[in-house]
Amino acid sequence: MQGKIDHFVYLILFILTIGVWLPRLQGIIDLRWDGAVYYILATSIAEGKGYQLLNEPGEIQAIQYPPMLPLIVAAHQWILGSSDLLIVGPWLRLSSLVIFFGYIVTIGFVAEIVTETTCGYS
Secondary structure, eight states: OHHHHHHHHHHHHHHHHHHHHGGGGSSOOOOSTHHHHHHHHHHHHHTTSOSEETTSSSOEEOOSSOSHHHHHHHHHHHHHTOOOHHHHHHHHHHHHHHHHHHHHHHHHHHHHHHHHHHHOOO
8 A cells, every 4th residue: 555655646746846847848048147157158168168258258267156057058058069048948948857856756765765764664
């Protein structure tokens, strides 16, 4: 019986995740504030120019922004062969949805393990 409950809980988590993400899957990606800087850094990385700001004169190295997000965006640009936001944007959203869903499932696994070890349920 417990296995059926677990599957039901994960089904509800999946439905809630899709419900939360449906409004986010429309429109273009928001490039206000730091989003534009991360996208420019990603374009620079994807073009092989290093971790520098392409929107500034000269070759200014970016040091204040964490590199993980630009690396993820650069990987999308490199795989898709384009830095066009209209091409890369939908794939970034889909990747974010997959990462978010993985995060939710991981939280479910951890909660299940903690419940089993602290409460003695199995």
